[in-house]
Structure formats: structure tokens, C-alpha cells
Amino acid sequence: MTDLPTNSAAKKLGLVIDLDTCVGCHACAVHCKEWNSGGVAAPLTDIAPYDADPDGVWFNRVHSYEAGRGAAGRTVHFPRSCHHCETPACVTVCPTGASYKRAEDGIVLVNEDLCIGCKLCSWACPYGAREYDYDSGVMKKCTMCIDRIYNDAFAVEDRVPACVATCPVGARHFGDLGDPDSDVSKLVEARGGYAPMPELDYKPVNRYLPPRPRPAQATDTALVPAEPDTPGILGWIDRMLSR
Amino acid sequence: MHPALSVILFTTASGAGYGMLFWLGTFSITNTLPSDRFFAPVSLALALAAISGGLISSTFHLGHPERAWRAISQWRSSWLSREGLVALATYVPAGLFGIGLVVFHRSDGFWAACGGLAAVGAFSSVVCTAYIYRSLKPVQRWANAWVVPNYLALAAMTGGLWLTALAATFGIGRPAIGWLAVILVLPAAVLKLGYWRYIDRTTSTSTAETATGLGSIGAVTMLDPPHTSDNYLLKEMGFRVARRHASRLRRISFVTAFVLPVLLIVGGLYVGGTSLIILSLIAAPLSTFGVLIERWLFFAEAKHTVMLYYGAARA
DSSP states (O other): OOSOOOOTTSOOEEEEEETTTOOOOOHHHHHHHHHHTSSTTOOOOEESTTSSSOEEOOSOEEEEEEESOGGGOEEEEEEEOOOOOSSOHHHHTOSSSOEEEOTTTOOEEEOTTTOOOOOHHHHHOTTOOOEEETTTTEEEOOOTTHHHHTOTTSOGGGOSOHHHHHOTTOOEEEEETTOTTSHHHHHHHHHTOBOSOGGGOOOOSOEEEOOOOOOTHHHHOOOOOOOTTOOHHHHHHHHHHHO | OOOOHHHHHHHHHHHHHHHHHHHHHHHHHTTOOOOOTTHHHHHHHHHHHHHHHHHHHHGGGOSOGGGGGGGGTTTTTOHHHHHHHHHHHHHHHHHHHHHHHHTSOOOSHHHHHHHHHHHHHHHHHHHHHHHHHHTOTTOTTTSSTTHHHHHHHHHHHHHHHHHHHHHHHTTOOOHHHHHHHHHHHHHHHHHHHHHHHHHHHOOOSOBHHHHHTOTTTSOEEEEEOSOSSOOHHHHHHOOOOOHHHHHHHHHHHHIIIIIHHHHHHHHHHHHOTHHHHHHHHHHHHHHHHHHHHHHHHHHHTOOOGGGGGGTOSBO
């Protein structure tokens, strides 16, 4: 059903992504692709993967931005995936009931057996979280790795989404953002975590942690040119090399 | 947004069909339907053919057209679902209206009521179509108050122009239908100009800064895209039309959809006779062609917030 669940007391499973730590290595996107190529939403079809113009379905894309200019400018790597919104228009616009938001944990999923491939949900998502599979004719999206996080065959510490498990710098965190006492909620509280495009009122569950302010000394320790007339052997080498 | 041909054909053809159905039903309940033996049945048949052709065409862009029947199930939340449901439901009174016309040669009493209900269905179908776009917040050029009146006015206008052509062809000596069509062009033209003016002068509240949340550091520009070739998002949401082409297409659309049809119909009404038949038979398809271009632009000029992640400053 495309009606949204009304139980606000339920779990809100989501990701917390630390933009201060992220190094933009794309490992999260690659592991996501790898895991989900065999997971519930499989296949994540690739079209012409070895040609000049490859295309294919990915649930996670890592953008790199420059924020600000000059000395104040920052390079920020920005992984973008489904935010599992509390008011996801991608679900309510679905004409068939293929898109749904789970009442028990808030995860937004697509039932591929019901999807007619009208693509309207991807138009309704401001974040570009949904990618159409041209080959199988249905819409695909992040599943929050439901086949990992509830997988009894995994050790408890491995029951996290593939992107979180693989991040080499620990920039990705997973947990219940509906519980104010959870580790992820405390992290969001401490670091001023935010949701993108709040003006559209989709109420994303995921949070980004903003880059920390740059330490003041970083800009003060600019490189000073070496003294032009250093005495001794080093000065002689400097003069020889400067010719 | 990518202008999918099937959706452009659907909204234009079914719009004209629902326009015709709306006016035929309205004529029947106001007891002004011409009593000619052929005009109303042929017009209704053409209207239903345009509607059905459009609806079938709309399934061509689906990944799984064979599952299209599922689309009527989510009417409680989805405008697309509502549209499908209302469109199907409208066939019932429209079909009964047709049976009255063809079998019993009547369009009064119960049969007129069916016509009236068909008119309500036609109106509601176009409203649902327009609301599919109107309700999409990521596309600021669709999520505004101009969209629904535009769809309604263009459907009413093209429907009126086709009825004028048919009335002239069947020799209905009723210039009122022609004048109705001329009058209908006016709000349609004004609303279209208003829409274009609106989208030219406003931009989305969302920016690259709000999309990334990095605005507190400074202006946000893309350094590296996440992938080297176009993915689904860029193909579907990243369609761009050059401003130069867009303004030329707007002029072509405006002249063919509004200006020339008015001149042709007024000229035909003034001269009368065979010239009205010829001129109105030119005006109706010409205007429909203009609306096709308008509909192409409606998609091609629409911008989606996802492009903010791919280097667009505004959506």
C-alpha cells in the first residue's frame, strides 16, 4: 500500500554520513553495487559496462564538491543515496502499490513484482535516489541492505548495510534515528547532523554530519620561502640549483 | 525532464478527446446538442478514439505495460492512479451517452444525464492528469498554480476547435459552436503566456547549497561527478533544451495553437459555407500540433532538483 505508516513510535533505521571524514574513495558505492548485485534487488543491471559509455543501476553515488572559495574553500565528498524519508512522495505517487514504506523500521522498498516501470517515483524523489533498470523494466533503489541487517547467518557486528561495513575511514554509521538514545542519534546531536533540502519537507531519516570548522592554525602556517642567502654548503647548493 | 513521446501524445490526444467529450456532454444537459443524425455520434466516436488512443499510448513508456491494470489500485494517494480510475470510469456514462445517440437517437432525460456525467468525468480526468505534474515538488516548473488551469484550458480549446470542424463538416448551421471555440482560445493563450512568464521569472527555492547542506561554508560547485557517463538520472531528469530553441518553439507553438486557429475560424464564420468547413478543418489539427509542441516544451523546459547534485546552481 502506498499509504504511509502512521506509527511514529516505530524504529527509523537510517544512515549517518560524516562529510568531515569521508575521503571520497567510492568504496561504499562499490560494495553496495557488489552486495546488491546478488541481493533482494538483484540484478543491478549494467548496460555496455566495458564500452565508452557505460550505464547501470547504482544505489549510492559519491559526488565531490567545492564549498566556498580561496583559503576558506573546502573540498567535500558527498555520498548520495536513499534517505528513507518519513514523508516519501516516491511512495505516495506510486500507482500500483509497488513502492512502500515499512511500518516496523521505516525502510522504503520497491516490490519489483508489482512495479509497472512508470518512473513517476523517480520524478517525485528530489534526491535522485531511485534508478530505473532499463533491462528489467522496474525501478530500483537502496534497500538499506535488509538482507544483511536482519541476516541471522551474520555475526551481530556484521549486520549493517554493505556501505557501512566497508567504509575504510568509518565515515558511515547505521542505527535507529527514531531512538534519541541510540549511538547514531547522539552522534547527530553532538555534530549538528542535518538533512538535505529541508525546504521540500520530505523529512529524510538519514543525516549528514557537516565538515568540522578548520583549525585556525591551518591557514597561519603558510610556507615561507627559504632565505635567499643562506651561508655554508646548503647556501652554495641553493645558489647552484637556482641558476 | 526527458520529453517522452508517448506521454506527450497521450496528454495532447486525450486532452483534445476529453475537451470534445466535455462539450458534447455539456451541450446535452443544456439541451443545445445539435439534433443532426451524424454530428453527435461521430464527434463522440472521435472523442473516445482520441482518449483511448492517448491512454494506450501512455502505456508504451512503461517498463511492464502488461501490468498497467495494477495502476488503478492506489487512488487514495496517487494522482496517476486516480487518473487511470477516473479515465476508466468515464467510459461508462460516455458509453451510455453514445448508446442513447446511436441506438435510440435520443439525448434527453436519462441520456442527457449520462452526457452530463461524461462531461464531469472528462473534466476530472484532465484535472488528474495535470495534478500528476502539479504535485511533484522537485520540479518547481510543474509544482505551481498555473499547471492545472493550463491543462484544462488547452483541452477545452482543442476539443472546441475539433467540434467546430465537425459541426461545419456535417452542415450544422450553428455558428455558436465556432464562436465558442474562438472564445476558448483566449483563456488558453493567456494562461500559457502566464505559465511561460512564471517559469521565466522564478527559480526553485532549492539550490546546490540546500541540496548538499554545505551553504554555510560558501557557494557550492561540483568538483567531480560520481560517474563518467550519463546514468538514468541524467538521461531522464537532465534533459536540456537550448534557450534559443525554446523561445523559437514557444513562438511556433503560440502561433499555431492560438493565433492562426482564431483567424481561420473567425474568417470561416465570416465567409461561411464551404470555407468554414475547409478553414475549421485546418484550424483544429493546426492547434493540436501547436499544443503538441507546447507539451514537448512543458517537459523539456522542466528542471528537476536532482540536477543540483550534478552541477546545476538552480532547478
